[in-house]
Amino acid sequence: MTIKLNHIAKLKYFLLVLFASLFSCEDDVREVYLYKKGELKAESTNTSVKAGETITYTDSSTKVRAVKWTFQGGSPGSSIEPNVEVKYAKGGTFTTTLEITFVDNTTQKKTFTVEVEAPATPPIVIPADALKIYSENPDFTKTAPVLNWVSSNQFVIKEVAADGYEGAFRNFSLPAAPPAAEAKWAMAILSFVNFTDISSYTHINMAVRTTSTGKIRFRMKDASNTGYVEFDATSNLYGLKRDGSWNMVKIPIADYKKQNPSLDLTKIKDILVLRSVDPEDVRALNNYIFDIDHIYLSK
Known part of the structure; x- marks a missing residue:
């Protein structure tokens, strides 16, 4: 008779422990997110202008640590600001480069090509007796x-x-x-x-x-x-x-x-x-x- 009661007691104890374990695990559940890399997103207001006109460049990339613009033929020639207005004084085909450094220290570049129409050169007239x-x-x-x-x-x-x-x-x-x-x-x-x-x-x-x-x-x-x-x-x-x-x-x-x-x-x-x-x-x-x-x- 004593042996039977011990088996029943052990069974009850096992069920109690199992029940407690199940409910305690519920509080420890955590949502797991996979890491998502930053994305380079940038645009310009135009890719073709006349000399003396401006183009605005805008960077809207995500998870950015640093921004570096390089404007060939433009003024300013470079910038670390996300939004930049650039003036082109003379004609030609120029390249704008954006380099993004993300928070994980990886880098990515994007290149824009700009066509600038040269200003019209007035005819060269030679005065008499010059x-x-x-x-x-x-x-x-x-x-x-x-x-x-x-x-x-x-x-x-x-x-x-x-x-x-x-x-x-x-x-x-x-x-x-x-x-x-x-x-x-x-x-x-x-x-x-x-x-x-x-x-x-x-x-x-x-x-x-x-x-x-x-x-x-x-x-x-x-x-x-x-x-x-x-x-x-x-x-x-x-x-x-x-x-x-x-x-x-x-x-x-x-x-x-x-x-x-x-x-x-x-x-x-x-x-x-x-x-x-x-x-x-x-x-x-x-x-x-x-x-x-x-x-x-x-x-």
Whole structure:
């Protein structure tokens, strides 16, 4: 009789433990989620614009740790912001690249192609009795004596074969960053080999392309005297705009004489001197870049 009761007691105990275990497990149930990777999502408002117009790029990717945009041919040239408005100043086919770093440190890229229509170039009209100084145009009847391009301080001068106002052009640029650019000022010179009489002309004309925000002086020099015209970044004086497009600049030669009455126009040696303006420090601005083409004197 005792043995039977022990078996019944053990059975009851087993059932009690099983019952308790079942109910206690119910509270420990957890939902399990599989990890979902981030997704790159980005768009642009346009893929084809005219020079001077803008495109807005928007990143809406998920699980992002870092964003890096690179805008070929655009301004700004790069950004780490998710939404960026980019301006294209000149024509061409350009690439925009978005690189996303996700929270798991994996990366992914997306590329956009942008077609920018170049601004219309006005026809090049040569005034009668003009003096060609630097131009590929064959319509001039007079050509200045031999010229030399001289980097007097820091400006690196190079001739670029294409994309000029009329073909090839001269590019004046500073070294990219200090310590390469060691001095705070920069200058470059276009000089006649022989002294030249320009007193019968009233204007010096040239095509200029730049986005520089620095002040710049265009100077002339005889044997010992210098006269200049000064340009800031906002006035658009005589047509010199800082919009990244080619613009014809027409400067009255009388303004050089007005700045320095001693300037002898019958004996000009340096017809064009680019000079930064003190006390402005070219190393701080780091954007002294000027393209120059189609230089001539007119009456």
